[in-house]
Amino acid sequence: MNKINYYNRRFGYLLASPAILILVLIILVPITISIITSFFDYTLIDRDLDKFTGLKNYFSVINNPKFINSFFVTISFVIFVVLFEFLLGFLIAILLNKVTKFRNIYYFILLIPLLINPVVVGLIWRMFLHPQLGIVNYLIGFLGISPVNWLGDPQIAFVTIIFVDIWHQVSFMIILLLAGLASIPEEPYEAARIDGANEFRQFLDITVPYMRPVIIITLLIRLIFAVKTYDLIYIMTKGGPGEATDLISYYIYRSAFISLNLGEAASMSVLLLIIICVIIFPLFKYMNRADE
Numbered sequence: 291m292n293k294i295n296y297y298n299r300r301f302g303y304l305l306a307s308p309a310i311l312i313l314v315l316i317i318l319v320p321i322t323i324s325i326i327t328s329f330f331d332y333t334l335i336d337r338d339l340d341k342f343t344g345l346k347n348y349f350s351v352i353n354n355p356k357f358i359n360s361f362f363v364t365i366s367f368v369i370f371v372v373l374f375e376f377l378l379g380f381l382i383a384i385l386l387n388k389v390t391k392f393r394n395i396y397y398f399i400l401l402i403p404l405l406i407n408p409v410v411v412g413l414i415w416r417m418f419l420h421p422q423l424g425i426v427n428y429l430i431g432f433l434g435i436s437p438v439n440w441l442g443d444p445q446i447a448f449v450t451i452i453f454v455d456i457w458h459q460v461s462f463m464i465i466l467l468l469a470g471l472a473s474i475p476e477e478p479y480e481a482a483r484i485d486g487a488n489e490f491r492q493f494l495d496i497t498v499p500y501m502r503p504v505i506i507i508t509l510l511i512r513l514i515f516a517v518k519t520y521d522l523i524y525i526m527t528k529g530g531p532g533e534a535t536d537l538i539s540y541y542i543y544r545s546a547f548i549s550l551n552l553g554e555a556a557s558m559s560v561l562l563l564i565i566i567c568v569i570i571f572p573l574f575k576y577m578n579r580a581d582e
Contacts, residue, residue: 321563328557334550347557357558359533360541361565363448367537368516368569371455376509378456379463384497386464387471404461412525415454416441441527444534451535455522459515463508470504471497510573517566538562 328348331341351357386396403411418424419440427437440450478496487495520539523529529536529544542562546555 324556324559327552328560330553332553332556334547334552343553347553348561351554351557351561356533356536357538357541360529360536360538363533363536364517364538367448367452367455367519367535368513370452371459371516372509372512374452375456375460375463375512376505379460380467380505382460383464383467383471384493386468400461400464402461403458404465406458408458408521409525411454411458412522415457416526419450442531444531447527447531448534451522451526454526455516455519458522459512463512466508466511467501467504470501470508474500506573506576510570513569513573514566517562517569538565 327339329342329344330339331343331346332339382400386393389396406414418426421427421437421439421442424440426440431437438446441447474497478500479492482492482496518539519537520543523535523537523540524543527535529540538558539562542555542558545551545558
């Protein structure tokens with residue numbers, strides 16, 4: 291029997307080896323190349339890896355005020371979008387979970403923003419928010435409000451980007467959270483109602499504990515994608531006005547393909563990877579502890 295199990299495991303490894311090889315090629319190889327490049331003075335003008343600089347690129351990046359600014363802009367952006375998307379998504383998911391009529395229609399409406407490419411979303415909202423020709427300023431004009439430069443004012447532009455991202459991505463939160471709510475058995479709620487527990491008590495004692503793994507996974511995925519936001523910034527503001535919406539992903543792009551400094555851009559990419567790992571590690575740890 292042990293010999294059969296041994297051969298079964300070997301056969302399983304053999305079947306999984308092509309997928310593992312593909313993962314290594316598309317994930318580990320680019321990461322390794324980026325890490326190696328970050329230790330060299332490598333540009334698109336001088337593309338030879340013959341000028342080893344050690345940690346010079348990292349020190350240069352860390353002491354760069356523009357990178358520090360993009361770091362804090364990114365952190366602020368991630369906190370706001372993930373928090374509001376989660377709260378709004380959870381509320382809508384709870385309401386939709388109680389709906390029986392026209393549920394498929396609501397699901398279809400929710401999926402529409404999520405199915406649109408981020409580049410298209412950026413173009414659509416850029417037209418909507420145009421200072422002179424946009425429909426948003428046209429509509430608020432009926433309320434006696436003067437036209438607003440939604441993407442030209444540093445304070446307003448940042449809030450506008452957050453709003454557009456929420457509009458686009460909140461459906462993702464709703465769908466995952468709704469799937470989690472639908473998987474909760476009805477028996478605990480029935481027992482709680484018999485014991486006299488109100489809706490709020492049922493939410494705290496039943497819904498939240500059952501939903502904890504789904505909530506953590508949803509937050510993990512959304513955090514990772516929020517940190518990497520690039521398309522929306524490139525289309526709508528290009529990091530402006532000034533540096534108000536200059537997220538790290540877009541700053542890395544500018545360093546690599548406008549400043550042509552691939553060495554520094556690679557070091558920024560490595561730092562971004564480290565930041566993402568630092569963000570998600572506590573959530574992973576909490577999730578594993580919750581499963582025990």
